[in-house]
Amino acid sequence: MKELTVMLYFPRWKIVLIFGVCLIATFFAMPNFFHTKTLKSWPAWLPKKQLSLGLDLQGGAHLLYSMNTNELKTNMLRNLRGDVRQRLTDAKIGQITGRISNGVKVLLSNPDDMPNSLERLRQMSQPISNSIIHVGIEKTLRVTKINDRVIHISYSDAYLKHLVTESISGAIETIRRRVDAFGTSEPNIVRQGEDRILVQVPGIENTTSLRELIGKTAKLTFHSVHPTQTISSTSQQIQGEYKSYPLAENLNEVETFYLLKEVPVVRGDQLKDARQGYDQQTNEPIITFTFNQEGARAFAKFTSRNVNRPFAILLDGKILSAPIIREPIMGGSGQISGSFTPKAANELAIQLRSGSLPADLTVIEERTVGPSLGADSISSGLLAGSVGLTAMIFITVWVYGTFGVFAVVGLIFNGMLIIAIMSTIGFALTLPGIAGLILTMGMAVDANVLIYERIREELASGKLAILAVDTGFSRAISTIVDSQLTTLSAAIIMFWLGSGPIRGFAMALSIGIFTSIFTAVTVVRLIIALWVQAERRKNRNIALPI
Amino acid sequence: MLFIPNMKGHRLFQFRNNSIDFIALSRFLIPSSLAAILTSLLLISFLGVNFGVDFNGGSIVEIRSKEGLADIAKIRDAVSNLGLGDIQIQMFGSEKDVLIRVEQQYGDDNSQKYALEKIISAVGKNYEKRRTEIVGPVVSSELRNAGLIAVFCSILAIICYVWFRFEWQFAVGTVFALIHDIIITIGVFVSLQFEFDLSTVAALMTILGYSVNDTVVVSDRIRENLKKYKKLKLSTVINRSINEVLSRTLITSLTTLIGLLALYLFGGHVIQDFTFTMMFGVIIGTYSSIFVLAPILEILGVKRG
Numbered sequence A: 001m002k003e004l005t006v007m008l009y010f011p012r013w014k015i016v017l018i019f020g021v022c023l024i025a026t027f028f029a030m031p032n033f034f035h036t037k038t039l040k041s042w043p044a045w046l047p048k049k050q051l052s053l054g055l056d057l058q059g060g061a062h063l064l065y066s067m068n069t070n071e072l073k074t075n076m077l078r079n080l081r082g083d084v085r086q087r088l089t090d091a092k093i094g095q096i097t098g099r100i101s102n103g104v105k106v107l108l109s110n111p112d113d114m115p116n117s118l119e120r121l122r123q124m125s126q127p128i129s130n131s132i133i134h135v136g137i138e139k140t141l142r143v144t145k146i147n148d149r150v151i152h153i154s155y156s157d158a159y160l161k162h163l164v165t166e167s168i169s170g171a172i173e174t175i176r177r178r179v180d181a182f183g184t185s186e187p188n189i190v191r192q193g194e195d196r197i198l199v200q201v202p203g204i205e206n207t208t209s210l211r212e213l214i215g216k217t218a219k220l221t222f223h224s225v226h227p228t229q230t231i232s233s234t235s236q237q238i239q240g241e242y243k244s245y246p247l248a249e250n251l252n253e254v255e256t257f258y259l260l261k262e263v264p265v266v267r268g269d270q271l272k273d274a275r276q277g278y279d280q281q282t283n284e285p286i287i288t289f290t291f292n293q294e295g296a297r298a299f300a301k302f303t304s305r306n307v308n309r310p311f312a313i314l315l316d317g318k319i320l321s322a323p324i325i326r327e328p329i330m331g332g333s334g335q336i337s338g339s340f341t342p343k344a345a346n347e348l349a350i351q352l353r354s355g356s357l358p359a360d361l362t363v364i365e366e367r368t369v370g371p372s373l374g375a376d377s378i379s380s381g382l383l384a385g386s387v388g389l390t391a392m393i394f395i396t397v398w399v400y401g402t403f404g405v406f407a408v409v410g411l412i413f414n415g416m417l418i419i420a421i422m423s424t425i426g427f428a429l430t431l432p433g434i435a436g437l438i439l440t441m442g443m444a445v446d447a448n449v450l451i452y453e454r455i456r457e458e459l460a461s462g463k464l465a466i467l468a469v470d471t472g473f474s475r476a477i478s479t480i481v482d483s484q485l486t487t488l489s490a491a492i493i494m495f496w497l498g499s500g501p502i503r504g505f506a507m508a509l510s511i512g513i514f515t516s517i518f519t520a521v522t523v524v525r526l527i528i529a530l531w532v533q534a535e536r537r538k539n540r541n542i543a544l545p546i
Numbered sequence B: 001m002l003f004i005p006n007m008k009g010h011r012l013f014q015f016r017n018n019s020i021d022f023i024a025l026s027r028f029l030i031p032s033s034l035a036a037i038l039t040s041l042l043l044i045s046f047l048g049v050n051f052g053v054d055f056n057g058g059s060i061v062e063i064r065s066k067e068g069l070a071d072i073a074k075i076r077d078a079v080s081n082l083g084l085g086d087i088q089i090q091m092f093g094s095e096k097d098v099l100i101r102v103e104q105q106y107g108d109d110n111s112q113k114y115a116l117e118k119i120i121s122a123v124g125k126n127y128e129k130r131r132t133e134i135v136g137p138v139v140s141s142e143l144r145n146a147g148l149i150a151v152f153c154s155i156l157a158i159i160c161y162v163w164f165r166f167e168w169q170f171a172v173g174t175v176f177a178l179i180h181d182i183i184i185t186i187g188v189f190v191s192l193q194f195e196f197d198l199s200t201v202a203a204l205m206t207i208l209g210y211s212v213n214d215t216v217v218v219s220d221r222i223r224e225n226l227k228k229y230k231k232l233k234l235s236t237v238i239n240r241s242i243n244e245v246l247s248r249t250l251i252t253s254l255t256t257l258i259g260l261l262a263l264y265l266f267g268g269h270v271i272q273d274f275t276f277t278m279m280f281g282v283i284i285g286t287y288s289s290i291f292v293l294a295p296i297l298e299i300l301g302v303k304r305g
Helices: A012-033 A036-040 A069-090 A111-124 A157-181 A207-215 A293-305 A342-354 A371-425 A431-460 A465-497 A500-538 B022-047 B072-080 B111-123 B137-165 B168-191 B198-228 B234-266 B269-291 B293-300
Strands: A060-067 A095-100 A103-108 A127-129 A134-139 A141-145 A150-155 A188-192 A196-202 A220-224 A242-246 A257-261 A271-278 A285-291 A311-315 A318-321 A333-336 A361-369 B058-065 B087-092 B094-102 B127-135
Touching: A012 A371, A012 A500, A060 A157, A060 A207, A069 A095, A069 A103, A069 A111, A069 A150, A069 A157, A103 A111, A111 A141, A111 A150, A127 A157, A134 A157, A150 A157, A157 A188, A157 A196, A157 A207, A207 A361, A207 B111, A220 A257, A242 A318, A257 A311, A271 A342, A285 A293, A285 A342, A293 A333, A361 A371, A361 B137, A371 A431, A371 A500, A371 B127, A371 B234, A431 A465, A431 A500, A431 B198, A431 B234, A431 B269, A465 A500, A465 B137, A465 B198, A500 B198, B022 B168, B022 B234, B022 B269, B022 B293, B058 B111, B072 B087, B072 B094, B072 B111, B094 B111, B111 B127, B127 B137, B137 B168, B137 B198, B168 B198, B168 B269, B168 B293, B198 B234, B198 B269, B198 B293, B234 B269, B234 B293, B269 B293
Parallel strands: none
Antiparallel strands: A060 A196, A060 A361, A095 A103, A103 A150, A127 A134, A141 A150, A188 A196, A220 A311, A242 A257, A271 A285, A285 A333, A311 A318, A361 B127, B058 B094, B058 B127, B087 B094
């Protein structure tokens, strides 16, 4: 062993490691070569994850929504103006309060009220909480004294940013609930950039109904529950003004219905805010909510008549929860308790807040692929991929003989590694992704071409076989790394620019660059080292079949 | 291991001994390269780049006739008086498939969707909807910027890398080679009236990668030989280096081209333009790594220490 050169010497642990990586890759790539039905009968310890297909191969709809954040800010300012005026009027401070472009302006009738007003207004400013923990020292409001009669109040930038984030996550929650109701498999709904939401739904072709479903305003309502017959297990019961509604999450997996008065007590658009908090006595997670004036009045009347009875919170025709009224709620704000986990309470608060989407969502991009085109693309992609690969393999073996076979073995492991990585991290394969894979295979072959051509040159210059192989590898490696790194930089930029299919292409290309350096350089080198060892046992002066 | 038969490889493209004078050849080829760039620039400015919906906004729908061949004239009649502005109708891939492109509709955000629905109902029940794409004005302008930035950034990244790894003369040669490749590829693209969209940008960037890959291999060898043959004339060293790596360059181009050709022939018409662009790029990238890089290095001269 020791007399072998640097490039061809492998300690035993390295051999084990290299083949180990190849075997593990093959193991994780394996599910892709079997039918899904066969996979179900496999023992649990075997991997079952297959490559997921992008929308262009699978068929489906891709919708990009943009949230009108200006509208959101305008709505918030309208509320702020109301709150400011209310607060100052309650303190008997005479003023004129109006909205200005980025805030609220207060003109005091009497300059003497200034200190009192400032103090009261500053009390309105709360630390920004992300509903579970309080973060930092950022406050919600900025209160500025302009002169001895004028005060400006505006939302702080941090709070506005926080609001957009909250509204987006609320909207995502709402969209997810609605798309789930559509009954399709695995929708992908994610935030993109500042104010965008990407909705990808496989298997959907008719986007008109999907768009209607997503775009419609959620109906959040508060209802009174039938005085005697509350819970039932049948639907479609109608008794006078009462109608049965299903519970959003079934109790003990049994479909449960409540009989509710059809006309709501309070509507969602009368709800001003809802947040997750903790009960001061029991420290249980709760949801606190506030109604606007109109809603507060109606709710006060209703709760004072129905103490110790449940009322129901209905969202899009399903009952979110049916808490018991403990005491009359007079101030327009109250709390919902129940056996919530903090997370569930937070989600419910978001749902309540987002019940009516906080701002308009508009579709700014829509792409659909019908199932027939998707199926065609899969079959043509497979055909093209296998023809292309076979041709490459043929050329490699033709040009480099036995060493070509070694390169092909490397190429096969390369394919296994890429498939294993992509199936494990769950990155979707797209049609351009298949093109990227073919190109990667080309680049992997290129690495071997570089090495083998170098070996041929060294042989032509009269070097001995083993030395030629050694020099071939050591000289070619820096060139390979140089050329792969430049391609990688292009791929990374493509991924960053990326939209859907292009990202798939860039991803396939980048994964392939790393794996092909490993297989084309390391794996093939190991195979050749083992081959040289075996040959030398037969004959001291081996000749390279290249 | 003992059972592996010793197969001798076929000696493909071995030019090592019969040295080709690439520098002399490039004297003839530089004018034609310049002419190709000029023609491409003229084509681009007169014909204009045919931006797809990704960059221009608007919408497309691909339909396939359920029975018989598609009747373009009839479709054109059906959709021409819907009042939706400019509508382009073309065969797509096979005689049964048709691609209809509608210009950006202004109005509320649903107007593009309505326009597509009008078209689909106008062409009638004999056609099946295969694919739709709707891109609004905000997204298209963002994608246009992103595309430009991406190409620009990759060129910049590549320049930096080459400059860092080699002398500045190589970086200059690489930049000229890349610009040469991109302009001529876009020229061919424009003259074939292909649609320029996001996947075209991806193809262009891959060509960049491939071309620079070739250029790096050639530069690597030139640098190595400059150290090895200190007394030889620069042009001789360049010639010798290109001859030495020529077999590699050609074999790699061949295998990559064959892989891409399979994709072009069997990969379906959705990515046909994409693969065509890449095939062209592989050829032009191979050409430029020899005939653009070499003369520039010879003119600029490389410091030899």
